Amino acid sequence: MSWxxxxxxxxxxxxxxxxxxxxxxxxxxxxxxxxxxxRQPEKIISLNLEKLTPSEREQVKQIVQEKxxxxxxxxxxxxxxxxxxxIDSEENSDRIKPLLAYFKNKIPKDDYTALRAAxxxxxxxxxxxxxxxILNLREEITGKxxxxxxxxxxxxxxxxxESLIKPIYEIMSADPDFSNKDFLAYYDVIISxxxxxVFVSEGMTKDAVRHQIKMKIQxxxxxxxxxxxxxxMGRTNVETINEVVRELQDETPTMLITISEKNNIIxxxxxxx
Amino acid sequence: xxxxxxxxxxxxxxxxxxxxxxxxxxxxxxEDYIIEDADPTQRVLTPSGxxxxxxxxxxxxxxxxIFIKSDLPSLIELxxxxx
Numbered sequence: 124m125s126w127x128x129x130x131x132x133x134x135x136x137x138x139x140x141x142x143x144x145x146x147x148x149x150x151x152x153x154x155x156x157x158x159x160x161x162r163q164p165e166k167i168i169s170l171n172l173e174k175l176t177p178s179e180r181e182q183v184k185q186i187v188q189e190k191x192x193x194x195x196x197x198x199x200x201x202x203x204x205x206x207x208x209x210i211d212s213e214e215n216s217d218r219i220k221p222l223l224a225y226f227k228n229k230i231p232k233d234d235y236t237a238l239r240a241a242x243x244x245x246x247x248x249x250x251x252x253x254x255x256x257i258l259n260l261r262e263e264i265t266g267k268x269x270x271x272x273x274x275x276x277x278x279x280x281x282x283x284x285e286s287l288i289k290p291i292y293e294i295m296s297a298d299p300d301f302s303n304k305d306f307l308a309y310y311d312v313i314i315s316x317x318x319x320x321v322f323v324s325e326g327m328t329k330d331a332v333r334h335q336i337k338m339k340i341q342x343x344x345x346x347x348x349x350x351x352x353x354x355x356m357g358r359t360n361v362e363t364i365n366e367v368v369r370e371l372q373d374e375t376p377t378m379l380i381t382i383s384e385k386n387n388i389i390x391x392x393x394x395x396x
Numbered sequence: 397x398x399x400x401x402x403x404x405x406x407x408x409x410x411x412x413x414x415x416x417x418x419x420x421x422x423x424x425x426x427e428d429y430i431i432e433d434a435d436p437t438q439r440v441l442t443p444s445g446x447x448x449x450x451x452x453x454x455x456x457x458x459x460x461x462i463f464i465k466s467d468l469p470s471l472i473e474l475x476x477x478x479x
Contacts, residue, residue: 153409190406
């Protein structure tokens with residue numbers, strides 16, 4: 124007897140299962156639901172193990188085994204099913220789809236998965252998810268991808284994949300000698316230095332840049348980190364960074380400065396003795 | 397939405413996790429890790445080689461029984477698998 128025949132025998136309710144192309148089987152185990160329920164609008168047949176006889180439970184076992192092992196059916200906890208539906212819907216939205224399409228095959232595979240996870244966290248934040256949920260999601264990313272995952276999550280939340288990393292790729296790839304390796308080398312620096320760095324993105328005023336750099340220097344020094352890196356791209360940002368760095372040098376003459384600049388992409392390292 | 401998410405799945409409530417595992421001859425050890433009934437020293441593994449507890453258990457996909465964890469990156473990887 125096929126799983127379908129077994130299900131029909133078990134359900135014994137007045138519906139014509141052959142007429143339903145797609146329906147889910149939902150299994151619960153409580154004393155509040157009915158033994159068997161058919162939720163027509165959602166096309167769900169719900170079976171309550173708590174209220175089934177041992178032989179009926181055995182039938183459910185066979186149905187589930189057969190659908191998973193032979194029909195390659197996914198067996199998934201309801202809450203996780205809702206979460207992957209949400210992720211799928213977000214990733215097909217106009218807000219996220221173009222960004223993911225842009226970075227696919229440009230960054231390492233694990234980083235790409237971490238970016239997808241970080242974008243989901245950003246979406247949950249946008250929809251006012253509570254702080255505990257956001258922290259848990261971030262921990263899940265760090266749990267899987269370590270410090271690198273955390274950096275990607277932070278950079279993504281701050282919008283740097285759109286406002287800094289993508290424009291850097293655009294500028295670098297315009298060079299006739301460009302190879303993705305060149306971009307990855309730079310991208311790697313951004314990810315690995317996230318905790319110690321200031322990222323200057325489009326639209327930041329000189330005062331805002333100065334303030335951010337000073338705050339980062341103060342914070343790093345407080346914890347014994349004697350280096351601050353500044354990243355920026357675009358003619359205006361490069362000029363602003365250079366001006367601010369000159370001013371800082373006047374204030375702290377012992378500070379060592381290393382500047383690398385090419386194609387309007389700048390990286391400045393400030394070292395403190 | 398992905399076609400495979402539109403219908404035809406088997407879903408279960410968290411309260412049915414132990415029963416679902418028993419359908420596949422699995423149970424849990426004293427630390428709540430999922431194990432093979434036939435060999436209680438054998439903890440099951442996810443495709444990433446991680447052991448998983450019943451709390452982390454999100455489901456099973458056919459393969460040689462692919463166990464799915466409920467953390468965000470694992471659910472994203474599952475989405476790729478079913479697409």
